[in-house]
Every structure is written in C-alpha cells, then in structure tokens.
Amino acid sequence: MKTFRNLFLFGILLFAAISMQAQTQPVDDNGLAIGGYDVVAYFSGGAKKGSKSYMAKHNGATYYFSSNANKMAFTKAPEKYLPQFDGWCAWGVAAKDTKFPINPETFDVMDGKLYLFFNGPFNGEPFNTYEDWAQRTSELKKAAHAKWPKVKNSK
Incomplete structure (x- = not known):
C-alpha cells in the first residue's frame, strides 16, 4: 500500500513538472x-497569467490580462505589446526557419519588443531555446527578423 501511495505521489509530481513546462501555440484552437x-x-x-475578467480581442485572438489597467493599455496600443513573430518561438524562426510553440514563461523583452521561446521536453530531453538566444542574441535577433x-x- 505504501509503494502504491509513493508511486501515486510521484505521478502527481511528474505531471505537475511536465505541466509547468507545457508548450502552447501562440493562439490555440479556442482562439486564446x-x-x-x-x-x-x-x-x-x-x-503573469491573465483572467477572463479582463479580456480583449485583437485580430481574432482573445487576450487575457491580470488587471483592467493592462487591458486598457493593450486596447490603446496593441502593437506595442504583441510578441514578435506572431508569438512563435524567436529562436525557432532564427535558427531553424520554422514555427515552434512557446512556453509563455520563457521570454525576453528587448528594445521594447517581446520575444517568446520554446522551453520544455524535446525528444525526451529538456530543451530551452532561450539559452542559445541569450548567447547569440544579436546574431539570432537579426536572423529572425530577416527570415x-x-x-x-510557411505551414
């Protein structure tokens, strides 16, 4: 019985760890x-997670905000806050010429622009694209914007 309980607890912890590293499309199937x-x-x-209480739509997508002030700032100037590359992984665009999903908790703000990154399991191993981005920011940023x-x- 104790072994079963330990396995159950391990499963819950494993699920929580994987969930924390979950990747998402920039706009999911529900438009979020x-x-x-x-x-x-x-x-x-x-x-910071937003709330349905502070929601705005832009270009067919639904954005959540953590406060009414943030929602109002976005509605006044959405282009100021939208992530680069339509929210796809900046490293994926620069280094692999493709669209990778993102982990919303792995990001960089530079020169007043938001960049998001893939950070999670890939082929059974942890893979954080921000690490390479941080090492070669100028090169990868220039490549991403060019590509x-x-x-x-592309699809």
Whole structure:
C-alpha cells in the first residue's frame, strides 16, 4: 500500500513538472493567445497569467490580462505589446526557419519588443531555446527578423 501511495505521489509530481513546462501555440484552437498570459505584464518584468475578467480581442485572438489597467493599455496600443513573430518561438524562426510553440514563461523583452521561446521536453530531453538566444542574441535577433517574412507564410 505504501509503494502504491509513493508511486501515486510521484505521478502527481511528474505531471505537475511536465505541466509547468507545457508548450502552447501562440493562439490555440479556442482562439486564446499566449496560453492566457498577460502580454502587457511582460513589460513590467514578469510572465503573469491573465483572467477572463479582463479580456480583449485583437485580430481574432482573445487576450487575457491580470488587471483592467493592462487591458486598457493593450486596447490603446496593441502593437506595442504583441510578441514578435506572431508569438512563435524567436529562436525557432532564427535558427531553424520554422514555427515552434512557446512556453509563455520563457521570454525576453528587448528594445521594447517581446520575444517568446520554446522551453520544455524535446525528444525526451529538456530543451530551452532561450539559452542559445541569450548567447547569440544579436546574431539570432537579426536572423529572425530577416527570415520571418518567409517563415510566416510557411505551414
């Protein structure tokens, strides 16, 4: 019985760890953008889940915000807060010429722009694309912006 309980607890912990590293499409099948994270909050220092109570639509996607002030800031100037590359992994665009899903808690704000990254299991191993981005930011940022028009139209 004790072994079963320990296995059950291990399973719960494993599920929680995997869930915390979950990847999401920039806009999911229900139209929710960035996994429900507040795109304005990134600019004040952190990834923060939004709430259905503070919701706005933009270009067919639904964005959640953690406060009415953030919602209002977004509705006044959405382009200021939208992530680069339509929310796809910046590293994936730059290094692999493709669209990777993102972990909304792995991000960078530079030069007033939001960049999101894949960070989770890949082929059974942990893989955080931000690590390479941080090492080669200038090179990868330039490459991503140059490649985005072609990658944007790919499937």
